[in-house]
Amino acid sequence: MRNSSINLFLTSSESVLFYKPYFESKGIPWEKVAIKYGLPVVYSDVDVWIPVKSFYLFLNHMATICENEMPIIAGKHAAQIFIDGKWGIIKQGSTFNQVLSSMMENANLFSRQNAYWLERINGSWCCCNRSGMKPSFPGSAVNEWFRLSLLIHICRNWLGNAWYPKSVSVMTSESQGSKYAKILLPNVEVRYGQPSLKLELEGVDDLQPMSNHPLRFRDLGEIEKLSDSYCHLPNFTLEWLASLFGVTSKTLYRYFKDHNTSFNQIKKKSILNKTCLFLSETEYPISEIAYRMGYKDVSNFNRAIKSISGATPAQLRRGLPNITR
Numbered sequence: 001m002r003n004s005s006i007n008l009f010l011t012s013s014e015s016v017l018f019y020k021p022y023f024e025s026k027g028i029p030w031e032k033v034a035i036k037y038g039l040p041v042v043y044s045d046v047d048v049w050i051p052v053k054s055f056y057l058f059l060n061h062m063a064t065i066c067e068n069e070m071p072i073i074a075g076k077h078a079a080q081i082f083i084d085g086k087w088g089i090i091k092q093g094s095t096f097n098q099v100l101s102s103m104m105e106n107a108n109l110f111s112r113q114n115a116y117w118l119e120r121i122n123g124s125w126c127c128c129n130r131s132g133m134k135p136s137f138p139g140s141a142v143n144e145w146f147r148l149s150l151l152i153h154i155c156r157n158w159l160g161n162a163w164y165p166k167s168v169s170v171m172t173s174e175s176q177g178s179k180y181a182k183i184l185l186p187n188v189e190v191r192y193g194q195p196s197l198k199l200e201l202e203g204v205d206d207l208q209p210m211s212n213h214p215l216r217f218r219d220l221g222e223i224e225k226l227s228d229s230y231c232h233l234p235n236f237t238l239e240w241l242a243s244l245f246g247v248t249s250k251t252l253y254r255y256f257k258d259h260n261t262s263f264n265q266i267k268k269k270s271i272l273n274k275t276c277l278f279l280s281e282t283e284y285p286i287s288e289i290a291y292r293m294g295y296k297d298v299s300n301f302n303r304a305i306k307s308i309s310g311a312t313p314a315q316l317r318r319g320l321p322n323i324t325r
Helices: 016-025 029-034 052-063 072-084 094-107 140-159 174-184 221-231 238-245 249-258 264-282 286-293 296-307 314-321
Strands: 009-010 049-051 114-121 122-129 168-170 189-191 197-200
Touching: 009 221, 016 052, 016 072, 029 221, 049 052, 052 072, 052 140, 072 140, 072 174, 094 114, 094 140, 094 221, 094 296, 114 197, 114 238, 122 140, 140 174, 140 197, 168 296, 221 264, 238 249, 249 264, 264 286, 264 314, 286 296, 286 314, 296 314
Parallel strands: 168 189
Antiparallel strands: 009 049, 114 122, 122 197, 168 197
């Protein structure tokens, strides 16, 4: 049975299964370490949910007994599974534009703990990612370079095996990430300690990620699903959403007006719903929920939620049913 709890991690997204082929090819005994952190060592076709923090701690431990190539090779393996259509995100014969569109529209299936999105920066499209875990948490660097390897190898399937991004930004510090960069990005400029991971998609300037399905034919529920996935990102604006559909912000504004709503109403509803999920389904402190919702400052988060709901996150938590406790 699937567990919908927001503080658990789906194995079909990023898990031991992607690292297992590497461990076994190198004869590395990973099972005892997995058991130590409460992770399963036997998997079936049924989705298994595992605690995010336990998985990160497992990766951090394994990094001490593996070569630096571990997350790079695991990411390449995961990319091939994605390319083969086994995640159910893309279909065989999809164009690169369709692949990016599907990743955006199925973000809740692609990963529950990491946000993937597209952003136009200085005239170039970038494939971006932000983990729900802080960069300082053990294992975060390993997992970020796994995700970066995953994205690069997905891109190479459509842009060519020799393709490299012009530049890359990562949340990892240089002391943590330089050893991985030497393997994955030997001649690419890497900016460390950034708010999110950014992969510049040079050569796809005419990209319109969702233009294959015209805005006027989309149900409002599709827009609301996108809002639920991306409301916590600083770049989630009317202008950003319009760029994905290849329309102007005025056109998108009229679309919302025709549906008797507005971008701000949809965004606020998603922010409140997502915050309430964290408050009711996890025991995360308010400071950690604030980070996951895209706020660096807890005070700003408290003010934002109070302006939407009339109550602070702490007050909301006391009044919500709690599933985990």
